[in-house]
Amino acid sequence: MENLFISSKHTIIMNKPVSHQRVALQRINELLVQASDAFSEHPDISRRYVLIARKMAMKYKVRFTKDQKRLFCKKCNAYLQQGNNCSVRLEHGRIVITCKECGSIRRIIYKK
Numbered sequence: 001m002e003n004l005f006i007s008s009k010h011t012i013i014m015n016k017p018v019s020h021q022r023v024a025l026q027r028i029n030e031l032l033v034q035a036s037d038a039f040s041e042h043p044d045i046s047r048r049y050v051l052i053a054r055k056m057a058m059k060y061k062v063r064f065t066k067d068q069k070r071l072f073c074k075k076c077n078a079y080l081q082q083g084n085n086c087s088v089r090l091e092h093g094r095i096v097i098t099c100k101e102c103g104s105i106r107r108i109i110y111k112k
């Protein structure tokens with residue numbers, strides 16, 4: 001027990017090298033493109049691509065861009081395509097994106 005405590009004290013959280021992060025960003029872009037390509041025929045596969053991209057972003061500590069964040073549902077990982085499985089509306093200076101797969105709502109402020 002004592003040993004465990006000491007060893008846990010000395011664990012160092014390593015930051016991922018920048019070169020790895022760059023490759024991860026590239027791969028995430030590719031995955032999101034693949035997700036949009038696969039969406040019309042295989043929605044399940046596109047969901048899988050989104051999941052992999054999100055896991056990768058977490059692992060390498062990289063962030064999605066503002067536009068990329070709108071491409072998928074944070075709750076159910078579905079790829080969102082306007083007119084198919086999500087609705088986009090404007091109300092009170094906010095963009096309201098509703099996922100029709102799970103019903104979750106995302107609000108983005110666009111007016112200041």
Ligand SMILES: [Zn+2]
Pocket residue numbers: 073074075076077078099100101102103104
């Ligand atoms: Zn959803």
